[in-house]
Protein backbone atom coordinates (compact mmCIF):
# COMPACT_ATOMS: atom_id res chain seq x y z
CA UNK A 1 0.00 0.00 0.00
CA UNK A 2 1.76 3.16 -1.15
CA UNK A 3 -0.51 5.75 0.43
CA UNK A 4 1.30 6.09 3.71
CA UNK A 5 4.82 5.52 4.91
CA UNK A 6 3.49 3.93 8.08
CA UNK A 7 2.40 0.90 6.07
CA UNK A 8 5.67 0.35 4.22
CA UNK A 9 5.96 -3.39 3.48
CA UNK A 10 8.35 -5.43 5.57
CA UNK A 11 10.02 -8.68 4.57
CA UNK A 12 8.07 -11.03 6.86
CA UNK A 13 5.17 -8.69 7.51
CA UNK A 14 1.55 -8.95 6.42
CA UNK A 15 0.73 -7.40 3.08
CA UNK A 16 -3.05 -7.74 3.36
CA UNK A 17 -5.79 -6.67 5.75
CA UNK A 18 -9.46 -7.65 6.00
CA UNK A 19 -12.42 -5.45 6.94
CA UNK A 20 -15.51 -6.94 8.60
CA UNK A 21 -18.67 -4.91 9.12
CA UNK A 22 -22.31 -5.48 10.09
CA UNK A 23 -25.04 -3.83 8.02
CA UNK A 24 -25.30 -0.37 9.61
CA UNK A 25 -28.42 1.76 10.01
CA UNK A 26 -27.85 5.11 11.73
CA UNK A 27 -30.25 7.91 12.58
CA UNK A 28 -32.45 9.52 15.20
CA UNK A 29 -35.55 7.38 15.59
CA UNK A 30 -34.28 4.34 13.66
CA UNK A 31 -35.03 1.99 16.59
CA UNK A 32 -38.56 2.04 15.15
CA UNK A 33 -37.20 -0.08 12.26
CA UNK A 34 -36.31 -2.95 14.62
CA UNK A 35 -39.38 -5.12 14.11
CA UNK A 36 -39.30 -5.00 10.31
CA UNK A 37 -35.57 -5.67 10.28
CA UNK A 38 -35.90 -8.71 12.56
CA UNK A 39 -38.77 -10.03 10.49
CA UNK A 40 -36.86 -9.54 7.23
CA UNK A 41 -34.19 -11.90 8.58
CA UNK A 42 -36.78 -14.64 8.91
CA UNK A 43 -36.63 -14.64 12.71
CA UNK A 44 -39.67 -16.28 14.26
CA UNK A 45 -38.87 -15.79 17.96
CA UNK A 46 -36.21 -13.34 19.12
CA UNK A 47 -34.30 -13.17 22.39
CA UNK A 48 -34.10 -9.57 23.62
CA UNK A 49 -31.03 -9.12 25.83
CA UNK A 50 -30.93 -5.96 27.93
CA UNK A 51 -30.40 -4.70 31.49
CA UNK A 52 -32.89 -3.71 34.20
CA UNK A 53 -32.55 0.03 33.60
CA UNK A 54 -33.12 -0.20 29.86
CA UNK A 55 -35.94 -2.73 30.37
CA UNK A 56 -37.98 -0.05 32.12
CA UNK A 57 -37.06 2.74 29.73
CA UNK A 58 -38.74 4.47 26.82
CA UNK A 59 -36.17 2.83 24.51
CA UNK A 60 -37.42 -0.63 25.45
CA UNK A 61 -41.01 0.56 25.01
CA UNK A 62 -40.14 1.75 21.48
CA UNK A 63 -38.47 -1.59 20.71
CA UNK A 64 -41.51 -3.51 21.99
CA UNK A 65 -43.90 -1.39 19.90
CA UNK A 66 -41.84 -2.03 16.80
CA UNK A 67 -41.62 -5.79 17.40
CA UNK A 68 -45.34 -6.01 18.17
CA UNK A 69 -46.25 -4.03 15.04
CA UNK A 70 -44.17 -6.43 12.93
CA UNK A 71 -45.73 -9.47 14.61
CA UNK A 72 -42.39 -10.80 15.93
CA UNK A 73 -42.56 -13.04 19.00
CA UNK A 74 -39.85 -12.44 21.62
CA UNK A 75 -38.65 -13.19 25.14
CA UNK A 76 -36.76 -10.70 27.34
CA UNK A 77 -33.69 -11.31 29.53
CA UNK A 78 -32.89 -8.19 31.56
CA UNK A 79 -30.39 -9.47 34.13
CA UNK A 80 -27.23 -8.26 32.43
CA UNK A 81 -24.75 -6.80 34.91
CA UNK A 82 -22.45 -3.89 34.13
CA UNK A 83 -18.93 -5.31 33.64
CA UNK A 84 -20.18 -8.76 32.64
CA UNK A 85 -18.50 -11.79 34.17
CA UNK A 86 -18.26 -15.48 33.34
CA UNK A 87 -21.15 -16.17 35.72
CA UNK A 88 -23.43 -13.46 34.30
CA UNK A 89 -22.69 -14.69 30.75
CA UNK A 90 -23.68 -18.21 31.78
CA UNK A 91 -27.00 -16.89 33.18
CA UNK A 92 -27.72 -15.40 29.74
CA UNK A 93 -26.56 -18.64 28.09
CA UNK A 94 -29.12 -20.65 30.06
CA UNK A 95 -31.83 -18.19 29.02
CA UNK A 96 -30.92 -18.74 25.35
CA UNK A 97 -30.76 -22.51 25.75
CA UNK A 98 -34.22 -22.64 27.31
CA UNK A 99 -36.03 -20.21 25.03
CA UNK A 100 -36.25 -21.78 21.56
CA UNK A 101 -34.92 -18.62 19.90
CA UNK A 102 -33.85 -18.24 16.26
CA UNK A 103 -32.60 -14.65 16.50
CA UNK A 104 -31.23 -12.16 19.05
CA UNK A 105 -31.62 -8.43 19.73
CA UNK A 106 -29.25 -6.71 22.13
CA UNK A 107 -30.44 -3.35 23.47
CA UNK A 108 -28.01 -1.58 25.80
CA UNK A 109 -24.40 -0.56 26.29
CA UNK A 110 -21.21 -2.56 25.86
CA UNK A 111 -21.98 -4.87 28.78
CA UNK A 112 -25.26 -5.96 27.20
CA UNK A 113 -23.85 -6.47 23.71
CA UNK A 114 -20.69 -8.25 24.90
CA UNK A 115 -22.74 -10.59 27.11
CA UNK A 116 -25.11 -11.37 24.23
CA UNK A 117 -22.21 -12.21 21.88
CA UNK A 118 -20.50 -14.57 24.35
CA UNK A 119 -23.75 -16.20 25.53
CA UNK A 120 -24.70 -17.06 21.94
CA UNK A 121 -21.38 -18.89 21.55
CA UNK A 122 -21.77 -20.97 24.73
CA UNK A 123 -25.44 -21.71 24.00
CA UNK A 124 -24.62 -23.07 20.52
CA UNK A 125 -21.17 -24.59 21.25
CA UNK A 126 -21.06 -25.60 24.94
CA UNK A 127 -17.56 -25.70 26.43
CA UNK A 128 -15.67 -24.80 29.59
CA UNK A 129 -15.65 -21.04 29.87
CA UNK A 130 -11.99 -20.42 29.04
CA UNK A 131 -12.16 -22.45 25.79
CA UNK A 132 -12.71 -19.58 23.35
CA UNK A 133 -10.61 -16.94 25.13
CA UNK A 134 -7.07 -16.11 24.07
CA UNK A 135 -4.00 -17.58 25.83
CA UNK A 136 -2.48 -17.38 28.40
CA UNK A 137 -5.83 -17.38 30.26
CA UNK A 138 -7.88 -19.24 27.66
CA UNK A 139 -7.30 -22.20 25.33
CA UNK A 140 -7.50 -20.03 22.21
CA UNK A 141 -9.96 -22.37 20.44
CA UNK A 142 -11.75 -20.88 17.43
CA UNK A 143 -15.52 -20.42 17.70
CA UNK A 144 -16.66 -23.35 15.52
CA UNK A 145 -19.31 -21.63 13.41
CA UNK A 146 -22.23 -19.21 13.18
CA UNK A 147 -24.44 -18.24 16.10
CA UNK A 148 -27.93 -16.65 16.10
CA UNK A 149 -28.67 -13.77 13.73
CA UNK A 150 -27.98 -10.68 15.87
CA UNK A 151 -29.22 -7.09 15.62
CA UNK A 152 -27.28 -4.87 18.03
CA UNK A 153 -28.89 -1.64 19.25
CA UNK A 154 -26.49 0.48 21.35
CA UNK A 155 -27.89 2.89 23.94
CA UNK A 156 -24.59 4.57 24.85
CA UNK A 157 -22.13 6.52 22.70
CA UNK A 158 -18.76 4.89 23.28
CA UNK A 159 -18.48 1.14 23.26
CA UNK A 160 -18.64 0.53 19.50
CA UNK A 161 -19.37 -3.12 20.35
CA UNK A 162 -22.20 -3.12 17.79
CA UNK A 163 -19.51 -2.87 15.09
CA UNK A 164 -17.06 -5.52 16.35
CA UNK A 165 -16.56 -9.26 16.62
CA UNK A 166 -15.08 -8.78 20.10
CA UNK A 167 -16.56 -9.51 23.53
CA UNK A 168 -14.77 -8.46 26.72
CA UNK A 169 -15.69 -10.49 29.80
CA UNK A 170 -14.49 -10.53 33.39
CA UNK A 171 -13.00 -13.91 34.30
CA UNK A 172 -13.35 -13.91 38.07
CA UNK A 173 -10.86 -16.71 38.77
CA UNK A 174 -8.13 -14.89 36.88
CA UNK A 175 -8.63 -11.38 38.29
CA UNK A 176 -9.00 -9.75 34.90
CA UNK A 177 -11.09 -9.13 31.80
CA UNK A 178 -10.28 -11.06 28.68
CA UNK A 179 -11.28 -10.88 25.03
CA UNK A 180 -13.26 -13.41 23.01
CA UNK A 181 -12.66 -12.58 19.34
CA UNK A 182 -14.41 -14.17 16.38
CA UNK A 183 -15.98 -13.07 13.12
CA UNK A 184 -18.90 -15.30 14.07
CA UNK A 185 -19.87 -12.90 16.87
CA UNK A 186 -19.86 -9.82 14.66
CA UNK A 187 -23.50 -8.64 14.75
CA UNK A 188 -25.39 -9.04 11.48
CA UNK A 189 -26.88 -5.58 11.84
CA UNK A 190 -26.24 -2.51 13.95
CA UNK A 191 -29.22 -0.24 14.52
CA UNK A 192 -27.75 2.94 15.95
CA UNK A 193 -30.31 5.45 17.20
CA UNK A 194 -28.78 8.53 18.87
CA UNK A 195 -32.12 9.28 20.56
CA UNK A 196 -31.17 6.48 22.97
CA UNK A 197 -28.51 8.79 24.44
CA UNK A 198 -30.91 11.66 25.22
CA UNK A 199 -31.55 10.32 28.71
CA UNK A 200 -27.92 9.49 29.58
CA UNK A 201 -26.53 11.28 32.65
CA UNK A 202 -23.50 13.51 32.13
CA UNK A 203 -21.04 11.11 33.83
CA UNK A 204 -22.09 8.29 31.50
CA UNK A 205 -21.61 10.48 28.42
CA UNK A 206 -18.18 11.48 29.74
CA UNK A 207 -17.03 7.93 30.44
CA UNK A 208 -18.30 6.50 27.17
CA UNK A 209 -16.99 9.53 25.26
CA UNK A 210 -13.47 8.94 26.55
CA UNK A 211 -13.82 5.28 25.65
CA UNK A 212 -14.48 6.16 22.00
CA UNK A 213 -11.74 8.78 22.08
CA UNK A 214 -9.23 6.21 23.31
CA UNK A 215 -10.42 3.60 20.78
CA UNK A 216 -9.64 6.12 18.06
CA UNK A 217 -6.19 7.22 19.31
CA UNK A 218 -5.18 3.63 20.04
CA UNK A 219 -6.13 2.57 16.51
CA UNK A 220 -4.33 5.51 14.93
CA UNK A 221 -1.16 4.86 16.92
CA UNK A 222 -1.30 1.03 16.85
CA UNK A 223 1.45 -1.05 15.32
CA UNK A 224 1.04 -1.10 11.52
CA UNK A 225 -0.53 -4.26 10.11
CA UNK A 226 2.54 -4.63 7.89
CA UNK A 227 4.59 -5.09 11.08
CA UNK A 228 2.59 -8.14 12.19
CA UNK A 229 3.76 -11.44 10.69
CA UNK A 230 2.17 -12.81 7.55
CA UNK A 231 -0.48 -15.41 8.34
CA UNK A 232 -0.50 -19.00 7.10
CA UNK A 233 -4.17 -19.08 6.11
CA UNK A 234 -6.57 -16.25 5.22
CA UNK A 235 -9.01 -17.65 7.77
CA UNK A 236 -6.41 -17.18 10.50
CA UNK A 237 -6.13 -13.40 10.00
CA UNK A 238 -7.02 -11.91 13.39
CA UNK A 239 -9.31 -8.91 13.80
CA UNK A 240 -6.64 -7.41 16.05
CA UNK A 241 -4.49 -6.99 12.93
CA UNK A 242 -2.92 -3.59 13.57
CA UNK A 243 -3.41 -0.10 12.15
CA UNK A 244 -4.47 -0.06 8.52
CA UNK A 245 -5.88 2.49 6.04
CA UNK A 246 -9.46 1.54 6.95
CA UNK A 247 -8.99 2.04 10.68
CA UNK A 248 -7.11 5.30 10.02
CA UNK A 249 -10.03 6.74 8.11
CA UNK A 250 -12.50 6.17 10.90
CA UNK A 251 -10.15 6.96 13.78
CA UNK A 252 -9.29 10.39 12.38
CA UNK A 253 -12.93 11.37 11.91
CA UNK A 254 -13.91 10.05 15.35
CA UNK A 255 -11.19 12.23 16.91
CA UNK A 256 -12.34 15.33 15.02
CA UNK A 257 -15.88 14.77 16.31
CA UNK A 258 -14.66 14.18 19.87
CA UNK A 259 -12.75 17.46 19.70
CA UNK A 260 -15.84 19.34 18.55
CA UNK A 261 -18.52 17.70 20.67
CA UNK A 262 -17.27 15.80 23.73
CA UNK A 263 -17.41 18.72 26.16
CA UNK A 264 -20.74 19.94 24.75
CA UNK A 265 -22.31 16.48 24.85
CA UNK A 266 -21.35 16.00 28.49
CA UNK A 267 -22.53 19.46 29.53
CA UNK A 268 -25.99 19.49 27.95
CA UNK A 269 -28.34 16.52 27.45
CA UNK A 270 -30.54 18.72 25.25
CA UNK A 271 -27.71 19.37 22.78
CA UNK A 272 -28.85 16.88 20.16
CA UNK A 273 -26.23 17.98 17.65
CA UNK A 274 -23.48 17.06 20.12
CA UNK A 275 -25.04 13.82 21.36
CA UNK A 276 -25.88 12.61 17.83
CA UNK A 277 -22.35 13.41 16.70
CA UNK A 278 -20.82 11.49 19.63
CA UNK A 279 -22.97 8.47 18.71
CA UNK A 280 -21.62 8.65 15.15
CA UNK A 281 -18.07 8.98 16.46
CA UNK A 282 -18.54 5.90 18.66
CA UNK A 283 -19.76 3.97 15.61
CA UNK A 284 -16.77 5.12 13.56
CA UNK A 285 -14.31 4.25 16.32
CA UNK A 286 -15.97 0.81 16.57
CA UNK A 287 -15.40 0.29 12.84
CA UNK A 288 -11.77 1.20 13.44
CA UNK A 289 -10.94 -0.95 16.45
CA UNK A 290 -13.03 -3.89 15.26
CA UNK A 291 -10.60 -4.13 12.34
CA UNK A 292 -7.42 -2.99 14.06
CA UNK A 293 -7.54 -3.70 17.79
CA UNK A 294 -6.72 -1.40 20.65
CA UNK A 295 -3.42 -1.40 22.55
CA UNK A 296 -2.03 -0.39 25.93
CA UNK A 297 -4.75 1.86 27.40
CA UNK A 298 -7.32 -0.92 27.00
CA UNK A 299 -4.93 -3.71 27.98
CA UNK A 300 -4.01 -1.75 31.11
CA UNK A 301 -7.61 -0.83 31.98
CA UNK A 302 -8.58 -4.43 32.69
CA UNK A 303 -6.29 -4.65 35.70
CA UNK A 304 -7.60 -1.29 36.92
CA UNK A 305 -11.15 -2.65 36.79
CA UNK A 306 -10.33 -5.74 38.74
CA UNK A 307 -7.90 -4.37 41.33
CA UNK A 308 -9.82 -1.24 42.28
CA UNK A 309 -11.13 -0.86 45.78
CA UNK A 310 -13.72 1.21 47.52
CA UNK A 311 -14.80 3.61 44.81
CA UNK A 312 -18.09 4.55 43.19
CA UNK A 313 -18.86 6.85 40.28
CA UNK A 314 -21.65 9.43 40.32
CA UNK A 315 -24.58 8.66 37.98
CA UNK A 316 -23.80 4.93 37.94
CA UNK A 317 -26.22 2.93 40.11
CA UNK A 318 -23.61 0.24 40.74
CA UNK A 319 -22.27 -0.83 44.15
CA UNK A 320 -18.64 -0.15 45.10
CA UNK A 321 -16.06 -0.94 43.89
CA UNK A 322 -16.83 0.36 40.43
CA UNK A 323 -14.96 2.45 37.88
CA UNK A 324 -16.72 2.74 34.48
CA UNK A 325 -14.83 1.23 31.55
CA UNK A 326 -14.15 4.51 29.74
CA UNK A 327 -12.69 6.07 32.87
CA UNK A 328 -10.53 3.03 33.62
CA UNK A 329 -9.15 3.38 30.08
CA UNK A 330 -8.54 7.12 29.97
CA UNK A 331 -6.87 7.35 33.39
CA UNK A 332 -3.79 5.57 32.02
CA UNK A 333 -3.96 6.96 28.45
CA UNK A 334 -1.90 10.15 28.87
CA UNK A 335 0.87 8.19 30.59
CA UNK A 336 0.68 5.45 27.93
CA UNK A 337 0.97 7.88 25.02
CA UNK A 338 3.96 9.62 26.64
CA UNK A 339 5.59 6.17 26.46
CA UNK A 340 4.37 4.91 23.07
CA UNK A 341 5.01 8.14 21.14
CA UNK A 342 8.67 7.22 20.62
CA UNK A 343 7.51 4.26 18.52
CA UNK A 344 5.40 6.32 16.12
CA UNK A 345 5.82 10.06 16.82
CA UNK A 346 4.21 11.36 13.62
CA UNK A 347 1.10 9.28 14.27
CA UNK A 348 0.77 10.61 17.81
CA UNK A 349 1.09 14.18 16.51
CA UNK A 350 -1.52 13.58 13.79
CA UNK A 351 -3.91 12.07 16.33
CA UNK A 352 -3.36 15.05 18.65
CA UNK A 353 -4.04 17.45 15.77
CA UNK A 354 -7.31 15.67 14.92
CA UNK A 355 -8.24 16.02 18.59
CA UNK A 356 -7.69 19.78 18.41
CA UNK A 357 -4.14 20.21 19.72
CA UNK A 358 -1.98 22.89 18.14
CA UNK A 359 0.85 20.86 16.61
CA UNK A 360 2.31 23.50 14.27
CA UNK A 361 5.49 24.01 16.30
CA UNK A 362 5.68 20.48 17.69
CA UNK A 363 8.69 18.27 16.96
CA UNK A 364 8.65 14.49 17.00
CA UNK A 365 10.24 14.54 20.46
CA UNK A 366 7.21 16.47 21.75
CA UNK A 367 4.61 14.03 20.40
CA UNK A 368 3.83 12.15 23.61
CA UNK A 369 3.50 15.32 25.65
CA UNK A 370 1.31 17.02 23.03
CA UNK A 371 -1.24 14.20 22.86
CA UNK A 372 -1.17 13.67 26.66
CA UNK A 373 -1.72 17.39 27.30
CA UNK A 374 -4.76 17.50 24.99
CA UNK A 375 -6.34 14.45 26.68
CA UNK A 376 -5.72 15.95 30.13
CA UNK A 377 -7.28 19.23 28.97
CA UNK A 378 -10.45 17.34 27.94
CA UNK A 379 -10.44 15.34 31.20
CA UNK A 380 -10.36 18.56 33.22
CA UNK A 381 -13.05 20.19 31.07
CA UNK A 382 -15.38 17.24 31.78
CA UNK A 383 -14.47 16.86 35.49
CA UNK A 384 -12.92 13.43 35.23
CA UNK A 385 -10.94 11.92 38.14
CA UNK A 386 -7.35 13.16 38.31
CA UNK A 387 -5.53 9.92 37.60
CA UNK A 388 -5.50 6.54 39.33
CA UNK A 389 -5.02 8.10 42.78
CA UNK A 390 -8.46 9.67 42.45
CA UNK A 391 -10.07 6.22 42.18
CA UNK A 392 -8.27 4.72 45.15
CA UNK A 393 -4.89 3.53 43.88
CA UNK A 394 -1.50 4.46 45.34
CA UNK A 395 1.99 4.35 43.92
CA UNK A 396 2.60 0.98 45.58
CA UNK A 397 -0.12 -0.58 43.39
CA UNK A 398 1.84 -0.07 40.17
CA UNK A 399 3.56 -3.48 40.41
CA UNK A 400 0.32 -5.43 40.84
CA UNK A 401 -1.36 -3.42 38.07
CA UNK A 402 1.58 -4.20 35.77
CA UNK A 403 1.43 -7.92 36.55
CA UNK A 404 -2.26 -7.94 35.68
CA UNK A 405 -1.78 -5.90 32.50
CA UNK A 406 1.08 -7.95 31.04
CA UNK A 407 -1.24 -10.93 30.44
CA UNK A 408 -3.00 -9.08 27.60
CA UNK A 409 -0.46 -10.26 25.05
CA UNK A 410 -2.12 -9.45 21.74
CA UNK A 411 -3.15 -5.95 22.78
CA UNK A 412 0.31 -5.23 24.21
CA UNK A 413 1.84 -6.51 20.97
CA UNK A 414 -0.41 -4.06 19.08
CA UNK A 415 1.39 -1.07 20.65
CA UNK A 416 3.82 0.79 18.39
CA UNK A 417 6.81 -0.07 20.62
CA UNK A 418 7.90 -3.05 22.69
CA UNK A 419 6.55 -2.92 26.23
CA UNK A 420 7.99 -4.95 29.11
CA UNK A 421 6.89 -5.22 32.72
CA UNK A 422 9.20 -2.43 33.89
CA UNK A 423 7.74 -0.16 31.24
CA UNK A 424 4.25 -1.05 32.48
CA UNK A 425 5.20 -0.21 36.09
CA UNK A 426 6.52 3.13 34.87
CA UNK A 427 3.32 3.85 32.92
CA UNK A 428 1.09 3.07 35.91
CA UNK A 429 3.30 5.15 38.20
CA UNK A 430 2.99 8.04 35.73
CA UNK A 431 -0.80 7.68 35.66
CA UNK A 432 -1.37 8.30 39.39
CA UNK A 433 -2.16 12.02 38.91
CA UNK A 434 -1.98 14.53 36.08
CA UNK A 435 -2.65 17.97 37.57
Ligand SMILES: [Fe+2]
Nearest residue numbers: 159211215298
Ligand atom coordinates in the same frame (compact mmCIF):
# COMPACT_ATOMS: atom_id res chain seq x y z
FE1 LIG B 1 -13.35 0.40 25.17
